[in-house]
Each structure stands twice: as C-alpha cells, then as structure tokens.
Amino acid sequence: HEKVSVIGAGLAGCECALTLADRGVAVQLYEMRPRRSSPAHHTDRLAELVCSNSFKATRRDSAAGLLKEEIRRLGSHLLKCAEQASIPAGGALAVDRQRFSELVEAEIASHRAIEVVRREVCSIPAGPVVIAAGPLCSPALAEAVRDLVGAESLSFFDAAAPIVDASTLDMDVLFEQSRYERAGGDYLNAPLDRRSYEAFITELIGADRVNLRDFERKELFQACQPAEEVARSGRDAIRFGAMKPVGLIDPRTGARPWAVLQLRAENAARSAYNLVGFQTNLTFPEQKRVFRMVPGLGHAEFFRMGVMHRNTFVDAPHVLDSSFAVPETQVRLAGQITGTEGYTEAIASGLLAGLNTFCDLAGAQRVHLPVSGALASLVGYATDPATVRYQPMHVNFGLVPPLPAGVRLGKRDRYRAYARRALESLDAFIAERIDVFAGPR
Ligand code: FAD
Numbered sequence: 538h539e540k541v542s543v544i545g546a547g548l549a550g551c552e553c554a555l556t557l558a559d560r561g562v563a564v565q566l567y568e569m570r571p572r573r574s575s576p577a578h579h580t581d582r583l584a585e586l587v588c589s590n591s592f593k594a595t596r597r598d599s600a601a602g603l604l605k606e607e608i609r610r611l612g613s614h615l616l617k618c619a620e621q622a623s624i625p626a627g628g629a630l631a632v633d634r635q636r637f638s639e640l641v642e643a644e645i646a647s648h649r650a651i652e653v654v655r656r657e658v659c660s661i662p663a664g665p666v667v668i669a670a671g672p673l674c675s676p677a678l679a680e681a682v683r684d685l686v687g688a689e690s691l692s693f694f695d696a697a698a699p700i701v702d703a704s705t706l707d708m709d710v711l712f713e714q715s716r717y718e719r720a721g722g723d724y725l726n727a728p729l730d731r732r733s734y735e736a737f738i739t740e741l742i743g744a745d746r747v748n749l750r751d752f753e754r755k756e757l758f759q760a761c762q763p764a765e766e767v768a769r770s771g772r773d774a775i776r777f778g779a780m781k782p783v784g785l786i787d788p789r790t791g792a793r794p795w796a797v798l799q800l801r802a803e804n805a806a807r808s809a810y811n812l813v814g815f816q817t818n819l820t821f822p823e824q825k826r827v828f829r830m831v832p833g834l835g836h837a838e839f840f841r842m843g844v845m846h847r848n849t850f851v852d853a854p855h856v857l858d859s860s861f862a863v864p865e866t867q868v869r870l871a872g873q874i875t876g877t878e879g880y881t882e883a884i885a886s887g888l889l890a891g892l893n894t895f896c897d898l899a900g901a902q903r904v905h906l907p908v909s910g911a912l913a914s915l916v917g918y919a920t921d922p923a924t925v926r927y928q929p930m931h932v933n934f935g936l937v938p939p940l941p942a943g944v945r946l947g948k949r950d951r952y953r954a955y956a957r958r959a960l961e962s963l964d965a966f967i968a969e970r971i972d973v974f975a976g977p978r
Pocket of ligand 1: 544545546547548549550567568569570574575577578584585586587588589590591656657658659669670671672673674675678846847871872873874878879880881883
C-alpha cells in the first residue's frame with residue numbers, strides 16, 4: 538500500500554493512524570506541537586484533551602454510551618486507552634489526561650508502521666492524506682483546506698442553536714405555520730404575549746454565560762452575535778429579529794402574537810427541532826431554565842444545547858462525500874474539522890477515516906455502517922446534502938431513524954430499543970466485512 542499522511546496527532550489523527558497501521562498500512566503522522574501550539578493545547582503530548590477530561594456517559598441507552606459501544610466493536614484503540622486511564626466519575630468515562638496521552642503514545646510507538654513527524658504541515662501533501670488538524674487547525678493549513686473546498690465552505694466559528702426533542706413539546710400550545718401561510722408548513726411556532734416575552738427577555742439577559750477564552754472572545758463576536766447579546770442591545774431587538782411575529786396568526790386566538798419563537802425541523806421524521814436564531818453562549822443549565830419559560834417548551838428535553846466556539850470546520854454536507862473524502866482527490870477529513878463535535882466523536886471519525894482510507898487503498902468497498910447506529914446517524918447528518926445551515930453536531934438520539942410506525946415507547950425504553958437495534962445490525966455488518974475487520978492485531 539501507499540504510505541498515508543495523517544495530519545494532526547490529536548484524537549482523530551491518532552485513532553486513524555492506529556487503524557491504518559493495524560491493517561499493514563504505513564503512516565506518517567504529523568504533529569505541529571511543540572514547535573507550534575494552538576491557543577487551547579498546553580503540552581506536547583499526542584491526543585491531548587484540550588478541556589474537560591470527560592468522554593461523557595457510558596450507559597448504552599444514551600447516545601454517547603452507544604457511540605462508545607459501537608467504536609469498541611469496531612476496534613477503537615483510543616477508547617481502550619481511555620478506559621485504562623479512567624478515574625471514577627459516576628456514569629461517565631472520565632480519564633487521567635496525562636495517563637491517557639501516555640497510553641496513546643505507547644500504542645503509537647509500538648507500531649513500526651507509524652512514523653511520528655513533529656512539524657507543521659502548511660500545504661496538503663501528495664498521495665493519500667487524512668487531515669485531522671482539529672478545530673484549531675493552524676492558519677497555514679486552514680488556508681490550504683480553504684483552497685481545496687472553496688472559501689465559502691470553511692468556517693472559523695460555530696454558532697449553534699439548541700435542538701429539542703419533538704416528543705417533549707406541548708402541541709396544545711405550539712402551532713404549525715410558515716410565515717404568511719394559513720396553516721401547516723415547516724415551522725412550529727411558540728406564541729408569546731407581552732408579559733411572557735418581557736419575562737423571557739429579562740431572564741435571557743440576566744442568565745449566566747460561559748466564560749469564553751481570550752482567543753475566542755476577541756474573534757468570536759465579530760463573527761456572530763449570540764441571542765442574549767442581541768437582546769441586551771434593546772428589549773425589543775429580538776422581537777424585530779428572530780422572534781418577529783409578522784405573517785403569523787395563532788389559530789387559537791385568531792390574532793398575531795406579541796412575539797414568536799420559531800422551531801424548524803431538523804430531520805424528515807420531524808423528531809427534532811432547532812430554536813431558530815437562538816445561537817447562544819448561556820451555560821447549559823441556564824439554557825434549559827430560560828428556554829423552558831417559552832410557552833410550549835415547558836417540558837422540552839434537549840438533544841443538543843446551543844454553543845459558540847472558535848472552530849475550524851468545513852461545510853461537510855456540500856463538499857465531502859459520505860466517507861468524508863473530498864471528491865476526486867485522495868484527501869479525506871477526520872475529527873472536528875468535519876463539523877462533528879466531541880472527544881468520542883473525534884475518535885470515531887478517525888477510526889472511520891482509517892477504515893475507509895484502507896478500503897480505498899485495497900480497492901475494497903467503503904465502510905457504510907448500518908444507518909441505525911449512533912455513529913452512522915451522525916455521519917448521515919454530516920454528509921447529507923439536504924442538511925442546511927450546517928453547524929457542528931455531536932451524537933444524539935434526535936439523529937437516529939425513528940422506530941417502526943406504531944411502536945410507541947417511553948423515552949427510556951425508546952432509547953434502549955435504539956441501542957439494541959443499532960448493536961445488532963453493527964454486529965451483523967462487522968461479521969460480513971471480514972475483509973476489513975478480520976485479523977487486526
Ligand atoms: P485535536 O484533538 O485538536 O487534534 C488536532 C491536532 O492537530 C492537534 O494536536 C494540533 O496540534 C494538530 N495540528 C493542527 N494543525 C496542524 C498542522 N498544520 N500540522 C500538524 N499538526 C497540526 N469536546 C469534548 O467532548 N469535551 C470538551 O470538553 C471539549 N472542549 C473543547 C474546548 C476547546 C477550546 C475546543 C476548541 C474544542 C473542545 N471540544 C471538546 C471539541 C472537540 O471534541 C475537541 O476539540 C477534540 O479534541 C477534537 O479532536 P480532533 O482530533 O479533531 O482535534
């Protein structure tokens with residue numbers, strides 16, 4: 538096989554290199570640290586965790602837990618390292634970060650097929666390449682990626698609005714209507730009267746916010762305003778912006794509400810909705826408290842909270858194929874630079890990039906995981922050309938296909954059913970693809 542260049546020895550890059558090396562593919566794994574650092578990394582270690590030391594829940598009937606079980610079955614090395622480095626953290630997988638990096642470094646060192654090259658890559662090398670340079674990809678490489686995918690397809694910030702579970706919304710309060718249309722339409726609308734609007738704005742303005750890091754604060758707000766910042770500029774500012782009621786009539790009152798919070802379906806099954814225009818920097822508990830004040834959202838459960846970060850990512854649904862490769866090139870992307878978000882997601886993405894790069898080199902069919910899984914659902918979302926306004930996404934059960942029509946289960950049982958369905962089809966898939974999964978060390 539040709540040698541593969543993997544750029545970035547973070548979570549995705551290390552997992553990708555190990556996945557390839559397992560299958561006899563030689564890898565040059567490039568890491569710019571310590572020669573050059575990012576604004577968030579502090580050490581020269583491989584697979585450094587930039588912030589929290591938690592890989593989130595382990596319960597299989599949670600999306601994060603299911604993802605872990607899936608990548609365990611697919612042969613993840615970094616998950617094994619994380620488990621060996623784990624420290625007690627209730628139902629979550631938390632690690633001693635130094636021990637975690639040491640274990641990953643030892644795995645990499647034990648593979649003669651991987652050569653670690655400590656230098657910044659500023660242009661895309663020839664031959665098969667996996668770019669796993671992360672959300673803080675160095676500027677020179679970001680420029681090269683931009684040339685490859687087009688300037689309008691590379692973002693330097695994310696600004697994601699919360700996404701809620703449709704089954705937890707109060708449909709006696711919300712009404713379905715697109716602006717200027719009588720009934721039906723793509724949006725759900727939460728009507729607010731003057732009093733509830735005022736109360737909502739007061740809490741939105743006063744709520745606790747995430748402390749941004751210096752490098753984020755400087756650049757972020759030039760790029761995009763969080764909803765609470767818009768509200769702070771004038772109590773009616775949002776009512777003339779994201780919450781404008783123009784063209785909407787509440788069928789229950791026959792009148793135009795004072796303000797409206799619109800929810801837009803995230804998927805064809807309409808099992809998840811995002812809060813239009815509500816990219817926010819509030820802390821997660823505050824988002825829950827404040828958004829549940831909105832009529833119809835009193836019991837809303839959140840699939841994803843709103844976030845705003847410095848974050849380099851490509852518009853994957855429109856510039857990458859379903860294996861995260863740039864069409865008609867030998868370049869593939871992995872990790873957060875594809876717009877998937879989270880430590881475990883980055884590992885999973887690196888694993889999949891390794892498998893698919895191996896398939897390409899071996900002339901084998903690419904790995905298309907069964908669609909019911911947590912990872913496959915995330916990949917499906919991130920590479921579906923129908924995805925609009927693509928913002929970084931972590932795994933969540935709002936992305937998985939619904940259970941067959943007629944199956945009505947409570948939340949816990951539904952999540953258990955998702956997990957069972959996903960793992961059964963994954964096992965069958967792995968057993969079938971012996972060309973890819975038989976024999977790695
Ligand atoms: P990284 O782990 O960042 O790895 C990329 C590697 O590429 C780095 O080692 C970098 O030095 C190297 N590199 C960059 N450019 C070049 C170049 N030109 N040449 C050579 N090497 C290069 N997710 C969570 O689940 N929990 C959190 O708490 C969390 N906190 C975060 C905090 C911040 C500030 C940021 C930015 C993100 C955070 N994330 C978090 C999101 C995400 O899960 C992590 O960023 C994750 O590390 C992404 O994995 P990755 O492999 O894509 O990138």
